[in-house]
């Protein structure tokens with residue numbers, strides 16, 4: 001087995017052969033990757049189930065299906081995306097033909113988290129390869145079955161000098177981050193994101209940081225509460241609440257609090273039964289460390305519903321919390337589990353005070369029929385992306401850029417946004433040689449007044 005520096009050296013040498021820039025070769029690789037993933041469909045569903053009891057349905061929709069869609073999109077549009085784009089020339093530089101070339105960065109490091117372990121490793125890999133880069137991917141150490149499968153899939157499709165999966169934990173990640181990369185794409189916590197940013201700064205390496213945060217879900221008194229409860233319970237409990245864009249807490253108009261709590265409880269029981277531990281559809285928490293963390297967050301909180309914990313099975317039941325103080329730990333950190341605090345508001349100032357307490361979340365959700373309220377609220381706050389009258393579903397449209405702002409991240413991807421993320425936009429101007437007025441050349445004496453007129457004309 002080669003050392004990490006040897007692997008990077010071989011990928012950098014391979015990049016210099018120019019062969020990764022060949023679009024037909026990139027297409028071949030993407031097609032081979034798609035065939036390999038399709039042949040492993042059942043193994044992928046099984047791996048996620050073994051890792052944290054994720055149901056086949058949730059794995060299909062949020063990991064396998066999205067990865068195949070991303071591959072289909074890249075395969076369909078790659079030739080167009082990769083083509084140099086002719087843009088309008090400027091009179092200042094007449095005569096010229098001006099282009100934007102999309103060129104790969106070189107050798108890319110991708111570090112993936114455990115919560116959507118297949119999707120969040122494969123999606124950046126697909127677009128990095130589509131853009132003509134070589135890739136070293138480090139999947140999460142916490143989902144061993146899925147990570148091993150990712151390694152097998154990559155080994156089956158790519159030569160080591162084009163893409164490789166290196167499994168390991170913090171130590172491996174630290175060694176990888178100490179190398180000189182051409183691009184780093186990281187998905188994970190804000191805390192580790194800062195470590196990545198510092199390591200990248202050492203070599204001035206460009207980065208995309210896909211991080212987390214506390215995404216609020218505001219519900220006013222014009223909403224259809226039955227529909228709100230159905231959508232919020234689905235989005236909060238999907239993946240066992242371990243979703244970077246899950247509604248973290250609910251901010252409801254005080255007049256509807258009792259009704260919304262009733263509707264949420266009704267919906268939880270309807271979907272997951274009286275004992276969600278027996279439901280095939282409710283995943284487990286990834287490990288005991290996170291169970292301990294969630295247990296600590298529940299300490300001293302008023303539980304409205306649920307709160308059952310079985311440490312031996314990494315299980316925590318869907319739980320509703322009554323009006324925590326915003327200084328409490330549960331309102332200070334991203335919950336990342338099936339616990340939903342419910343806070344009330346009466347005025348827009350109340351909303352402002354709570355949301356600004358956890359500035360720049362990754363997602364923002366608002367349920368309302370009041371268009372003025374929706375418009376004012378959406379425009380007021382800074383957040384990665386949002387949905388009006390639903391949760392999570394903005395992730396499902398690859399035409400929408402996905403990414404955070406401030407503490408929730410830097411950069412964006414999905415679909416063509418992903419291809420652009422892994423491509424450097426190179427400005428190329430091809431100058432005509434048939435016309436070369438002496439105006440721009442020294443001596444400049446007496447020319448500035450004409451220059452003023454030219455700039456005035458250009459506007």
Ligand code: NAD
Pocket residue numbers: 111112113114115116120138139140141168169170173174177187188189190191192193195209210211212213243244245334336362404409
């Ligand atoms: P994490 O930050 O603990 O780990 C992510 C990756 O970083 C893993 O591969 C891990 O091995 C590595 N890592 C961990 N500690 C490290 C260190 N000290 N130095 C170097 N590398 C280290 O995150 P996680 O627990 O795997 O995932 C959960 C977090 O990810 C949540 O905060 C969630 O919001 C966020 N997330 C964000 C998105 C997004 O698209 N924005 C998607 C999923 C998860």
